[in-house]
Structure formats: structure tokens, C-alpha cells
Amino acid sequence: xxxxxxxxxxxxxxAIEFKKNKDGDNFTEIPNFKPGDTINVAVxxxxxxxxxxxxxxxxxxxxxxxxxxxxxxxxxxxxxxGVERIFPLYSPMIQSISIVKQGSVRRAKLYxxxxxxxxxxxxxxx
Amino acid sequence: MNxxxxxxxxxxxxxxxxxxxxxPCTVIEAGPCPIVQIKTPEKDGYKAVQLGFEKKAIKRxxxxxxxxxxxxxxxxxxxxxxxxxxxxDFSVGQELSVEQFKKGDKVKVTGISxxxxxxxxxxxxxxxxxxxxxxxxxxxxxxxxxIGSSSYPSRVFKGLRMAGRMGGKRTTVRNLEVIDxxxxxxVILIKGSVPGGVNTILEIVxx
Numbered sequence: 001x002x003x004x005x006x007x008x009x010x011x012x013x014x015a016i017e018f019k020k021n022k023d024g025d026n027f028t029e030i031p032n033f034k035p036g037d038t039i040n041v042a043v044x045x046x047x048x049x050x051x052x053x054x055x056x057x058x059x060x061x062x063x064x065x066x067x068x069x070x071x072x073x074x075x076x077x078x079x080x081x082g083v084e085r086i087f088p089l090y091s092p093m094i095q096s097i098s099i100v101k102q103g104s105v106r107r108a109k110l111y112x113x114x115x116x117x118x119x120x121x122x123x124x125x126x
Numbered sequence: 127m128n129x130x131x132x133x134x135x136x137x138x139x140x141x142x143x144x145x146x147x148x149x150p151c152t153v154i155e156a157g158p159c160p161i162v163q164i165k166t167p168e169k170d171g172y173k174a175v176q177l178g179f180e181k182k183a184i185k186r187x188x189x190x191x192x193x194x195x196x197x198x199x200x201x202x203x204x205x206x207x208x209x210x211x212x213x214x215d216f217s218v219g220q221e222l223s224v225e226q227f228k229k230g231d232k233v234k235v236t237g238i239s240x241x242x243x244x245x246x247x248x249x250x251x252x253x254x255x256x257x258x259x260x261x262x263x264x265x266x267x268x269x270x271x272x273i274g275s276s277s278y279p280s281r282v283f284k285g286l287r288m289a290g291r292m293g294g295k296r297t298t299v300r301n302l303e304v305i306d307x308x309x310x311x312x313v314i315l316i317k318g319s320v321p322g323g324v325n326t327i328l329e330i331v332x333x
Contacts, residue, residue, distance in 0.1 A: 003153065003311065004137040004153055007311070007313060011141040011142070068140060068142075069139065088142075088148055090142065092142055092144065
């Protein structure tokens with residue numbers, strides 16, 4: 001195995017360990033989700049001393065990168081305005097990821113969903 | 127004691143800290159580097175430590191070089207580099223490893239930068255180019271502009287920045303932070319980028 005792969009795997013293990021330290025019993029594995037799935041991401045938000053959980057729920061429209069550098073892009077409609085957010089997959093700031101609904105799509109990147117109506121998106125992802 | 131080591135660039139990746147900060151870092155496979163020779167002011171006129179890196183087959187080594195290693199009972203090594211004015215107790219044959227460094231140390235990394243061939247002034251010296259593609263100068267977008275006055279001085283000043291060979295030069299980046307040390311892998315993780323591509327030989331010195 002390449003040295004870089006070893007380091008990548010080590011840093012993934014480390015990131016997961018950080019998560020385990022923070023969550024204790026609440027720790028959840030990262031599920032195997034795909035573009036088109038609707039997922040809920042519980043993000044830690046640090047406000048001064050305190051830390052709280054904020055949920056971000058939407059459709060996965062892209063996954064990119066490999067190893068520890070993997071990220072995913074989620075899109076949701078918030079008060080009529082489209083909001084997109086990129087998360088690093090192994091970030092310790094993500095408390096948990098849960099699949100709300102599995103979708104079925106034919107593309108790896110769903111950028112074409114931008115600007116579509118809710119109804120159209122539903123048709124496209126089921 | 128200063129710390130110095132030779133290494134090879136493996137590539138770049140990133141790591142997370144416990145606070146969730148994502149740090150880009152370069153993976154360098156460094157050492158163990160045996161000390162091949164110690165130069166002293168009395169004998170050589172200056173103080174330096176010569177480090178070796180990466181084993182080399184005896185049949186790939188010429189005789190004078192082999193003698194240099196054999197004198198101290200060392201195996202032939204591919205790369206030899208001198209580090210001047212290092213403080214500390216050194217002895218010939220002693221192996222320097224990544225454990226000389228620790229997390230948070232500031233280091234400087236020297237290596238040969240990527241060669242970019244013959245490049246124009248925009249890429250090589252960050253000139254702005256001419257700017258407009260209209261007013262009859264559509265073919266001068268990346269041109270250097272004027273390179274001096276006319277009859278006085280009637281020549282182009284020495285050292286004027288112009289197009290030419292770029293990269294492939296010895297480059298040092300200072301104030302880089304050591305993110306992590308992995309002694310069992312002989313690996314040092316350094317924040318940010320370092321000169322050269324993968325497999326570049328790098329000199330790492332603690333500041």
C-alpha cells in the first residue's frame with residue numbers, strides 16, 4: 001500500500017475516533033448514501049462555550065473526492081430559497097447522517113435539479 | 127539542538143483536528159538519515175553535518191563514493207546533503223529520525239520546485255498583461271509592455287524581468303508548521319504545500 005493511502009486511512013480512523021469521543025453512546029456510523037437520497041445531517045454548531053445540534057435536511061446532489069477528502073453537497077429549499085451546503089464526509093463537526101428517503105436517479109451529479117420545482121424534483125428522484 | 131532531516135515528498139492530503147478544523151497538509155517520508163560525515167572549522171573551514179538518505183546498491187556506487195561510506199562502516203546512500211551550523215552532539219553513524227521534531231514546530235523546507243519551462247511574464251512575474259483586446263491590440267494581451275526608454279540609455283537594464291525559464295530551482299519555504307509525526311511510518315506531516323512534485327528530495331530544518 002502506498003504511504004499516502006496509509007496516512008489517509010490513519011486520518012480517517014482519527015476523525016472517527018474524535019467523533020466517538022464526542023458522542024460516546026450516541027455515535028453512529030456514516031451510512032452509505034447516494035446522490036438522489038434525501039438525508040438529514042446533524043451538524044454541531046459552536047456558539048461561544050456552548051455546542052448545539054442543527055439539522056440540515058435535503059437532497060444529496062453530488063459526492064466528490066476520495067478518502068478523507070470526500071465531501072457531499074446537499075440542496076434544500078428553505079422558505080422558497082434554494083440553499084446548498086457542502087460537508088466534508090469525515091468532519092467531526094457532523095454528529096450524524098441519516099437517510100430519510102432513498103432516491104433513484106441515473107446521474108452521479110444532480111446539478112440539473114437546480115431551478116426545478118418541488119414537483120419536478122420529486123418526479124426526477126423517484 | 128537544531129533538527130534537520132532529509133525526506134521525500136509523498137503527496138498531499140488533509141486531516142481534521144478534534145475541534146473540526148480541516149487542515150491541508152503535505153506527507154513527507156523522512157529519514158532515518160545516518161550522519162555520514164561531520165565537518166569542523168579546524169579541518170574543513172566550516173561546521174556542517176552531512177546526512178544521507180535512501181539506500182543504494184553497491185554496484186550503483188562508484189569506488190570513491192563507496193570509500194566515503196566504507197570509512198565509517200555505512201551502507202551506500204543515494205542522497206547526501208550538508209546542513210551547516212547545526213548545534214548539538216552529533217557522531218558519525220548516528221541515525222537522525224523524524225522524532226527530532228514535534229507537533230507545532232516551525233520548520234523550513236527546501237527542495238527543487240516544479241519546472242515549468244519557458245513561460246511568459248504574466249505567469250513568471252505576475253505581470254498584468256496589456257489589458258485590452260480592442261483598440262488595435264488584440265494580439266498583445268499577455269505582452270510585457272515597454273522594457274525601457276529610447277536613446278537614453280539605449281540599452282535594456284540588467285535584471286529586467288522578462289519571459290524565460292521558470293521553476294526547477296532550489297526553493298525554500300519558511301515558517302511551515304509540523305502537524306504530526308508518525309515515527310513508525312517515518313512520516314512527517316507539514317501544514318500547507320512544499321516545493322516540487324511527488325518524489326522530490328526535501329531538506330527539513332527546524333527554525
